[in-house]
Amino acid sequence: MVRLRPPRNRVERRAVTYWLTNELATVAVPAVVLAVLALLIGPARPWLLLAMGIVLAVGVPYGIAVPFWRYRVHRWEVTEDAVYTRSGWLWQEWRIAPMSRIQTVDTARGPLEQLFRLSSVTVTTASAAGPLKIQGLDHELAAELVERLTETTRSNRGDAT
Structure with missing residues (x-):
């Protein structure tokens, strides 16, 4: 059984400047x-x-306020069992996607994200709550994360539903 706990990793510090510019x-x-x-x-x-x-x-x-708050709140972690995320501003959301439930893993880099060398990773499951999104990752770390998740889900014979 996977239990809900705070994810350990912060997003990239450059994400604050990206979010500030975007806002x-x-x-x-x-x-x-x-x-x-x-x-x-x-x-x-x-x-x-x-x-x-x-x-x-x-x-x-x-x-000005939101990017600093987002950086303080947004967390992510990937273990052998699950992907953990915490995001939000006023309404915070903690999510877990067990590896056996992952259907797809995607990465996206918009023009502004490319300027700041950042990426977003989206982990899709069959959950009605929608995909888990990890925004503000270093683009190289995001690529490694997608590769790791792809390998882990390929070797995990769950039902992905």
Whole structure:
């Protein structure tokens, strides 16, 4: 029986900068759109600038705080028996995927992740809760992890359902 316990490994420290960049870019896009519209639409300028101010006042502190909190919370571990993950911000989720239940293992690297030499690993099972995701891994470690999980699941003759 596999029991729920805190995973041991932190994500890569570079993930904080990646998440920070991602969050602030997410805030910057609507702020820039609102600023451009304020320049182009004179009668609506005060309302558009107010909306831009609200987006920045809420989005910037959120975008700065969340990456550091995620780094503090996000953990992962792979043992011979299972994959353990802990993630979340306000709602934290601890998950276990027994090796015998793993169906697929995938890795993904978006353009921004590539810039920071990071990857995400997704472990899919037949669980209704969906796949386990380990985000913010060094891209070389992620490749090694996928290879290890693939070998482990290949040699483990579980039912994967």
